[in-house]
Amino acid sequence: MFRIFRSRVLSFPRPDFAEDFPDGFILVSDKGEIVDFGKWDKTKEIKYQQIIRQNNVIDFTDYVILPAFIDMHLHLPQFHLRGHYGVSLLDWLKEYIIPAENNLTTSEKNESFIKAFYQEMWRSGTTTALIFSSNSMKFTDQAFQVAKKLGFRTILGKVLSDNKYSSIKIPIESTEKSIRESIQLYEKWNGYDNLLYYAFSPRFGPATTEKLLKEVGEFCSKNSVYIHTHLAETIGEINLVKKLFPKYKTYTELYYKTGILTPKTIVAHAIHLKESEYKLLAKTHTKIAHCPSSNFFLHSGLANTQKMEDYGIEMGLGSDVGAGPSFSLFTIMRDAYYVRSTPPAQAFYYATLGAAKALGLDDRIGSFANGKDADFVVVKYPYWCTKDVSRTRLLSQLMFRGDDHLTIETYTRGRRVYQKTL
Ligand SMILES: [Zn+2]
Incomplete structure (x- = not known):
């Protein structure tokens, strides 16, 4: 069963750059791998109409998805x-x-x-x-x-x-x-x-x-x-x-x-x-x-x-x-900033793809790329931070105000392994 996760999607491919798809998606295969991801638009709606018809779309459009x-x-x-x-x-x-x-x-x-x-x-x-x-x-x-x-x-x-x-x-x-x-x-x-x-x-x-x-x-x-x-x-x-x-x-x-x-x-x-x-x-x-x-x-x-x-x-x-x-890696990122003014995008990189590379696991995890394992976390926006917030501001808010209370759901290999009880 293929599933589409619709959400704002952030990823950190380089220490100096954060990718941001405010109206984004991740397509996950039945094996728990990422098949497609990025900006959601009309062409995607047509391409993936069968999955939509089967009701296999998970709506996280009020939230943010980050690499786990x-x-x-x-x-x-x-x-x-x-x-x-x-x-x-x-x-x-x-x-x-x-x-x-x-x-x-x-x-x-x-x-x-x-x-x-x-x-x-x-x-x-x-x-x-x-x-x-x-x-x-x-x-x-x-x-x-x-x-x-x-x-x-x-x-x-x-x-x-x-x-x-x-x-x-x-x-x-x-x-x-x-x-x-x-x-x-x-x-x-x-x-x-x-x-x-x-x-x-x-x-x-x-x-x-x-x-x-x-x-x-x-x-x-x-x-x-x-x-x-x-x-x-x-x-x-x-x-x-x-x-x-x-x-x-x-x-x-x-x-x-x-x-x-x-x-x-x-x-x-x-x-x-x-x-x-x-x-x-x-x-x-x-x-x-x-x-x-x-x-x-x-x-x-x-x-x-x-x-x-x-x-x-x-x-x-x-x-x-x-x-x-x-x-919480949000807390660790925040403390990394207090040690030295690490910009938020760089701190997120060290908590995701940077660490995957250091461990030699970047072919499987750390960022969103086709063929990688669908390991991701769904977080809510911190209070007073609205959906139209800029990428830079959002990363800063997550890093300085985030902790485990923001986690809504966590997925590893496309499998939900944590769900917050509301
Ligand atoms: Zn130790």
Whole structure:
């Protein structure tokens, strides 16, 4: 069954340009792919008269359709830990995060917890996310099972930490077990239905050994697998890396020389970097998940996104839930503006196609194009913002005043996965 979604349609094909079809449409096939989209006019009415006659037109003309959002960095086990104020990164990990992650095993309770996590993203208009699980192989497997059952698109991985000399009290496993379990999960899930992917996920420098990083780098380069980790989020973390790995000049050099910086590596934060470190990230085509809300919350510092752009480093936006309090990419875009005056069209690009490109998924998602998956979000106009509002004004209003309350419906692969109850 083909369906026509009639609405104002916005898309962000370039960082400096937003496409706007005030009287627009998207035609979705029975496979959930976009078949046509753009401006609705008389020629379309004639061309698609059969679909109209069959009553397969969904009227969203009072609303706005945007490409669904992509969250480039967040933590599943921290879903319920948002908003605990007053701590910095390392204390926050110790006081809240590690005990919570240790409590996760497989159970029915966890299944509903995982389900609620994915549904919360759909409620915010996000249909794709790069996610840290916990150290537990069983819990990570369960997170994949639930994503499969729901049809949530994710790149997910079990957390790796094997450095027993680190002063942070985090769960430690042997290098061998960490790698073995990761490979098992990768073999079971990576590429499933073009929907689920595996990411080797070293927690961060101070939690890992060189041996582990080298093995991850080798396996992932050879097999073209995602690597997902944190980099230079706080000064305290950088000092720990210096102490644990004195032979490396910088934190980024530790990652570079152990081989984990690849075109399929995404590092979150990358705040406190020296010039040489930007160069290494650019040289290796590493991608960055910029997480401004989390950085404000933990007072970690302000990422230099201008520098990242100057070096041509591809990036997207991450909520970093639970350090970031909100799942809504509108909120993250707004905070990205407060870090640096990012124009709205550019912020929307980073939340959609920019992130899809950084993840290498832009052939399927991120914008409206024929043959791509119909992943989109229907939002209402913010109060006092009428339908005749200009494109520039609308983007600004959505970015500064938007949150998950604006979401009316969310679709992934043409399937409605969230509907607001009015
Ligand atoms: Zn994080």
